[in-house]
Amino acid sequence: MYKKDLELERNWNQLLRDVGKIVGKRPKDLNGVLFLIGVQELGKGKRRFSKEEKQDLMHIGICKVLSLSGFYELEGLDEDGWPHWKVKKKLPHFDLLEQEKLLKMHIIEYFQEEYGE
Numbered sequence: 001m002y003k004k005d006l007e008l009e010r011n012w013n014q015l016l017r018d019v020g021k022i023v024g025k026r027p028k029d030l031n032g033v034l035f036l037i038g039v040q041e042l043g044k045g046k047r048r049f050s051k052e053e054k055q056d057l058m059h060i061g062i063c064k065v066l067s068l069s070g071f072y073e074l075e076g077l078d079e080d081g082w083p084h085w086k087v088k089k090k091l092p093h094f095d096l097l098e099q100e101k102l103l104k105m106h107i108i109e110y111f112q113e114e115y116g117e
Contacts, residue, residue, distance in 0.1 A: 005101070008101060008104060008105060008108075011108050012104050012107075012108065015033075015107065015108055015111060016033070018111075019033060019036065019111075023036065030100060030103060030104065030107075031058055033061070033107055034057075034058045034061030034062055034065075034103070034107070035054060035057050035058050035061060036061070037060070037061035037064055037065065037107070037110065038056070038057030038058055038059070038060035038061035038064075039057055040114075041060050041061065041064050041083060042057065042060060042081070042082060042083070043081075044081065056082065060082075060083055060085075062103065063083075063085035064083075064085075064110065065103065065106035065107050065109070065110045066091070066102075066103075066106055067085070068106050068109055068110060068113070069106065070088055070089055071087065071088060071089055071091055072085040072086065072087060072088060073085065073086055073088045
């Protein structure tokens with residue numbers, strides 16, 4: 001298990017460097033990457049977002065990456081073009097560290113699938 005954790009952290013740090021090169025600034029943490037994924041999935045380009053919109057964008061990022069394992073499914077877009085997701089299967093009950101690992105693995109997979117990284 002320890003070796004797997006090390007590999008995940010290596011891959012995660014490489015992803016942060018790669019994303020930093022693409023957007024011009026390395027994301028600080030998991031939330032920063034989820035926000036960027038949310039912005040990408042929203043598809044409205046770079047603009048200023050309110051605090052509430054930033055939270056919504058992180059939620060979109062979470063739903064998108066967890067949809068790779070069938071936890072969420074895109075339901076459709078609302079009248080403003082924001083994606084809405086529905087739960088397809090219940091997430092396992094993880095502690096915070098396990099949740100973070102799950103998200104990191106799915107984020108790495110997202111970038112591999114979307115961008116061939």
